[in-house]
Amino acid sequence: METISDFLVKIDNPEHRAQLEDVFNWIKEEFPNLNSKIAWNQPMFTDHDTFIIGFSVAKNNFAVSPEAVVITRFSEAIKAAGYTNTANLIRFPWDKPVNYDLLKDLIEFNISDKADCETFWRK
Template identity: 35%
Template sequence: MSSSKFSSVEDYLSSLDSEKGNTLRNVIDVILKKFPELDCKLAWNVPQICKDSDYIFGVSALKRHLALAPWSAKVMDDFKTRLENEGYVVKKHLFQIPSDWEVDEKLLKDLVIARLAELS
């Protein structure tokens, strides 16, 4: 992945190899389809799912994996056991998925619902 400054989410996704770009595009599409009130924008040079000025979910590509972040240490803590039991590497603010991840729509929905509940 390049250290370039990107001008849009599509610019970011297009800079990735096709596998990583397609996986992150699918993650974003699933979230936006299930939550049409949310929007995706570029912030800190990576795609972020937002509701108004609140960050809900971030995605990014790293050298050997992709990272998904629900913007909440509490949500990560609440989902830690589930994520670890499903084989994900879990950090304090994010979890890692393989570049060729088969999108788990239920997991994404549950994470977004938890983050939105935190904000209401």
């Protein structure tokens, strides 16, 4: 698997595939400077070779992984949006509309906070 398209075709449910494709297209439009890649069998977006946000798929949701510090910082907004999370991911249920405002805030924070980061992950 080398591209996001390769990842998407492996999603069996066509509605889930379409929803995640919409999310990826939105990211590409909103943040054209981000690069997409597949690593650890998951689609992710990077900025100057540093991790910004990653995605995975489960039966009831897709998960967004922006790194633990971001989830901690936005924990109240995540709860207010009706999402659940662990220390490392936020669950976006397939049966709810995507909260693009929250997604934008997560990505913008990581781009800004990691502007001078010289490693893939935060240290």
